[in-house]
Amino acid sequence: MTPISYSRATSVAEAGRLADGAGARLLGGGTNLVDLMRKGVERPSRLVDVSGLSDAIELARSGSLVIGAAARNSAVAAHPLVRQRYPMLARAILAGASAQIRNMATVGGNLMQRTRCLYFADVAGSRCNKREPGSGCDAVGGFNRYHAVLGTSPACIAAHPSDMCVALAALDARVQVSGPGGDRMIPLVDFHRLPGDRPDRDTVLDPGEVIVAVELPASPFAGRSAYRKVRDRSSYAFALVSVAAGLTMREGRIEEVAIAFGGIAPKPWRASRAEAVLRGGPAAGAAFAAAADAELADAAPLAGNAFKLALTRRTLEAVLSELTGGSL
Amino acid sequence: MAIRINGSDVAVPDDARVSLLDLLREGLHLTGTKVGCNQGACGACTVLIDGQRVLSCLTLAAQADGRSVTTIEGLGSGSDLHPLQVAFIEHDGFQCGYCTPGQICAAAAMLREVEAGIPSYVTADLAAERLTLSREEVRERMSGNLCRCGAHNGIVEAILRVAAEHAA
Ligand SMILES: Cc1cc2nc3c(=O)[nH]c(=O)nc-3n(C[C@H](O)[C@H](O)[C@H](O)COP(=O)(O)OP(=O)(O)OC[C@H]3O[C@@H](n4cnc5c(N)ncnc54)[C@H](O)[C@@H]3O)c2cc1C
Ligand code: FES
Ligand code: FES
Numbered sequence: 001m002t003p004i005s006y007s008r009a010t011s012v013a014e015a016g017r018l019a020d021g022a023g024a025r026l027l028g029g030g031t032n033l034v035d036l037m038r039k040g041v042e043r044p045s046r047l048v049d050v051s052g053l054s055d056a057i058e059l060a061r062s063g064s065l066v067i068g069a070a071a072r073n074s075a076v077a078a079h080p081l082v083r084q085r086y087p088m089l090a091r092a093i094l095a096g097a098s099a100q101i102r103n104m105a106t107v108g109g110n111l112m113q114r115t116r117c118l119y120f121a122d123v124a125g126s127r128c129n130k131r132e133p134g135s136g137c138d139a140v141g142g143f144n145r146y147h148a149v150l151g152t153s154p155a156c157i158a159a160h161p162s163d164m165c166v167a168l169a170a171l172d173a174r175v176q177v178s179g180p181g182g183d184r185m186i187p188l189v190d191f192h193r194l195p196g197d198r199p200d201r202d203t204v205l206d207p208g209e210v211i212v213a214v215e216l217p218a219s220p221f222a223g224r225s226a227y228r229k230v231r232d233r234s235s236y237a238f239a240l241v242s243v244a245a246g247l248t249m250r251e252g253r254i255e256e257v258a259i260a261f262g263g264i265a266p267k268p269w270r271a272s273r274a275e276a277v278l279r280g281g282p283a284a285g286a287a288f289a290a291a292a293d294a295e296l297a298d299a300a301p302l303a304g305n306a307f308k309l310a311l312t313r314r315t316l317e318a319v320l321s322e323l324t325g326g327s328l
Numbered sequence: 329m330a331i332r333i334n335g336s337d338v339a340v341p342d343d344a345r346v347s348l349l350d351l352l353r354e355g356l357h358l359t360g361t362k363v364g365c366n367q368g369a370c371g372a373c374t375v376l377i378d379g380q381r382v383l384s385c386l387t388l389a390a391q392a393d394g395r396s397v398t399t400i401e402g403l404g405s406g407s408d409l410h411p412l413q414v415a416f417i418e419h420d421g422f423q424c425g426y427c428t429p430g431q432i433c434a435a436a437a438m439l440r441e442v443e444a445g446i447p448s449y450v451t452a453d454l455a456a457e458r459l460t461l462s463r464e465e466v467r468e469r470m471s472g473n474l475c476r477c478g479a480h481n482g483i484v485e486a487i488l489r490v491a492a493e494h495a496a
Contacts, residue, residue, distance in 0.1 A: 006344035006390040027391075034347070034386045035367050047344065049391065074380075078446045083454045094449040098472020099438065101368060103380045104387065235449070235471035 004037075008049040012178050012210055018048040020180060020208035026050045028109030029072070031101050036114060040123040041131055050210065051106055057081070063218040066176075069108030069211040073164065074099065076107060086216060088225040088244050092167035095229040098236050108211040111165060111175065111191065114202065115158035115266075116238055117147065129155045130199040144304035146238065149312075150265040152300055156199030159263055160192060161238050166262035167227055169270045170244040173216050179209030188214070192267035199266075220256055221246025224323045229262070230315055239263035241312045243319045247278075254278050254287075254324065259316070261295075264308050271295045274316070283324035288317040331392045333358070334402030340393045348392050349373045349384035352399060360400035360429045364474075371473035374430035375399045381437035400429035403436060411493065412436055415486035423477035431473045435487045438469050439494065461491045 006027075009015035019026050023045035027033055036042040054068030057079050065081055076082055077093040093102065119126035119138040127136035139147055139157050148159040165188065173188040192203050205211070219225075225246035231237040242262035248255045257278045259271040274291035281287045292313040299309055330337040331348075333356065341351055349366070352358045352375070364372030366385045373385040376398040404410030412432045415421065422428040442461050447454050450468045459465070466484045475483065 004344045006388065027388075029386075030388060030391060031368055031383070031386045034388060037345075038366070047388075051391070074446075078444075083447065087454045090447070090454050091449065094447065098371065099441070099469060100371060100374055100381045100383045100434065100472045101386075104382050235468050 002043055002045065004045055004047055006047045006049065008052055010052065012053060012212055015048055015050045015053065015210045016179055016208050018046070019210065021046075024048060026108070026210065028070070028106035028112075029101075029104035030109075031097075031105050032109060032113040036121070039121050041114070041121060050108065053210075054213065055106075060215070065216045067107055067214045067216070069106060069213055071107050073097075073102040073105040073107065073110060076164075077102065085222050086167070086171060086219055087222060088227050088246055089164070089167040089171060089216070091227040092163045092229075092242075092244055095227060095239075095242070096163035107164075107214055110162055111211060111214070112203065112205070113162060116161045117158040118143065120158060130158055130195070130202075133198070133200045140302065144302045146240070146263075147302065147305050148265045149299045149301045149305055149308050150261075150269055150296070151194045152266060153195045153197065153199070155197050156195035156266065157302065158195070158199070158266060160265065160267050162268065163227070163229060163239065163242060163262055165192070165268040166242055166260045167244040168214065168216075169260035169268035170246060170258040171216055171219055171221075172258070173214050175211060176213040176215060177205060177209045178212050179206055181206070183212075185215070188268070189270045195266050219246065220248050221258065224248065226319050226323055228315055228319050230311060241308055241315050243312075243315050245316075245319050245323060247320075247323055249283065249324065252283065254281055254283055259291075259295075261312065261316075264312055271316075273297070278320070283320070285317065285321070288320045289313070291320070292316045329393055331389065331394075332396040334397070334399060341389050344388060344390050346389045347385055348375070348387040348389045348397065351389040352384060352397075358399050358401050362426055362429060364427070364430075369474075370427070370430075371434060372427050372430040374433045374473065376433055376437055379437065379440065381434050398433070400433055403432065410436070411490050412486065415490045416483070419486040419489060420479065420482035421486040422475075422479050422482070427473060427475045427477075427479075431470070431475070431483055434470060434473050435483075435490075438466075439487070439491055441469070442491070443494075461488065463488065466491075 025044035027047045053070045055070040056068045077090045126138045147157040168188045175186045229242040244260045247257040261269040274295040277291040329340045362372040364370035
C-alpha cells in the first residue's frame with residue numbers, strides 16, 4: 001500500500017469536499033476498500049471516513065423508510081421496521097458475508113462494493129478491463145463459474161456481488177446522493193451500470209458525489225416475499241444465483257409481483273420480463289417456467305457458468321411456488 | 329487520538345495503513361488475535377469493538393480511534409477463564425487452537441446478539457422477538473469463523489452449553 005492520509009467527515013458537504021480529487025476515496029466499514037488496497041487494486045492517497053455520517057433508519061412522512069448511508073448492514077437487518085415491512089431485505093442482508101462483516105459494512109459501501117471476480121483482484125497475474133481498461137479479460141476464457149450470464153459485454157463478464165442490492169432492486173429503492181452539482185435521487189435499478197465498453201465504471205455516481213441514504217417506498221409485499229440464495233457452501237459464500245421476490249395474490253391469480261436476481265448479472269438484475277409474464281396470470285408451474293424463459297432469453301452463458309441458467313430457472317420456480325402457496 | 333484496548337489507552341499509529349490486527353500483534357504484542365487470511369475470509373482475527381464482533385484485519389487502526397477494543401486477552405486469562413474458554417476446553421472445541429481466539433470472541437458477541445433478539449438467515453420468523461438457539465442457528469451465526477482442524481462439532485457443543493447455562 002502507498003502512504004495514505006485518513007480523516008473523518010463530519011458532514012456530507014465536508015465528505016464531498018474532501019473526496020473531490022484524484023486519489024481520494026470515501027471509507028465506510030472498509031471491508032471492501034481496505035482489502036482492495038492491500039491487493040493493490042485500489043491505490044488511494046487519501047481516505048475520508050464517512051461512517052460517522054447519518055446512520056438513522058426512519059419513516060418519512062411519505063411512508064418511505066429512509067436508511068442513512070452509514071447504517072451498518074447488521075443494524076438494517078435487525079431493525080424492527082425492516083423485519084416487519086421489508087423482510088426480503090432483512091433476509092438478503094443476513095444471507096451476505098458473515099456477522100462480523102455485516103457489523104462493519106455500511107449501506108453506502110455495500111452499494112459501491114466491487115466485483116469479486118478473481119481476475120479483477122489479481123493485479124500481478126491477470127488481465128482485467130475493469131481494473132485496467134483496455135488490458136483484456138482473462139475471465140472470458142478462464143475460470144468463470146462465478147461470472148454473469150445476463151447483461152455482460154465482450155469486455156467484462158464480472159457479476160455484481162451484493163445480496164442487499166438485489167432486495168433493494170426488487171423493492172424499488174432509490175439512492176439519495178449529494179455532490180458538487182447538487183442533490184439527486186437515483187432509482188437503485190439505474191444506479192449500477194452494465195459494463196459495455198467501460199467496465200471500469202460500476203455505477204453512475206460522479207466524482208465527488210456521496211451516497212447519503214437509501215429510500216424504500218412502502219411495500220405491498222411484506223406478507224409474501226422471499227430471498228433465496230444458492231451458493232457453493234451453505235453460508236459465508238457469494239451467490240451463484242439469488243432471487244428476491246415479492247407478490248400479492250387476488251382470487252387465485254398473481255396481482256402485483258417484483259423479482260430481482262443476484263449472482264448472474266453485472267448489476268442487481270430486476271427481472272421485468274419475468275414480472276410481465278406473471279402479472280395478472282395464474283399461479284401455476286407453466287407460468288413460472290415461462291417467466292424464467294422470458295428473463296433468460298438473452299442470456300450469454302460461458303463454459304464455466306452455463307449451469308446458472310437451469311439453476312436460476314429452478315430457483316425462481318421454487319420461490320414462486322413457495323410464495324403462491326404451492327409446492328413444486 | 330487513542331484507542332482503548334482491553335481497558336488501556338493506546339495511541340493511534342501515525343501510519344494510516346496499519347490495520348488494527350497489525351497494531352495488536354506487531355505493535356502491542358497481543359498475539360492472541362490471529363492472522364489467518366488477512367482478507368476477511370476466515371474470522372481468525374475477530375475482536376470486539378464497542379462490544380460488537382468485527383474483523384481486525386479489515387479494520388484500519390485509525391477507524392478504531394475513540395472506540396473500545398476487546399481482544400481474547402481482555403475476555404479471559406489463564407487464571408480467570410471466560411465461561412466460553414472453559415466450555416471450549418470441556419467440549420474439545422479446538423485442536424490446533426489457531427482459530428480459537430476468533431471463535432471465542434465471535435461466540436461471546438453472538439450470544440449477546442441472540443439475547444437482543446437479532447435474527448439470522450435461518451431464523452424462520454424474522455418478526456419474532458424471542459429466539460431459540462438451535463444447533464443450526466449456532467452454525468449459521470458462527471459461519472464467519474472457519475476451523476481448518478474441523479473442530480466444529482465441539483465448538484457448537486461448547487457454545488450451546490454456555491448459552492444454556494446463561495439461560496438457566
Ligand atoms: C470474505 C467476505 C465475504 C463477503 N460475502 C458477501 C456476501 O456473501 N454477500 C454480499 O452482499 N457481500 C459480501 N461481502 C461484501 C461486503 O458486503 C462489502 O464488502 C460491504 O458491504 C462493503 O461495505 P463497507 O462499508 O465495508 O465498504 P468500504 O469497503 O468502506 O467501501 C466500499 C466502496 O464504497 C465506497 N463508499 C463507501 N461509503 C460511501 C458513500 N457514503 N458514498 C459513496 N461511496 C461510498 C468506498 O469509497 C469504496 O469504494 C463479503 C466481503 C468479504 C470480505
Ligand atoms: S485474518 Fe481476518 S478474516 Fe482471516
Ligand atoms: S482448531 Fe485448528 S483451526 Fe480451528
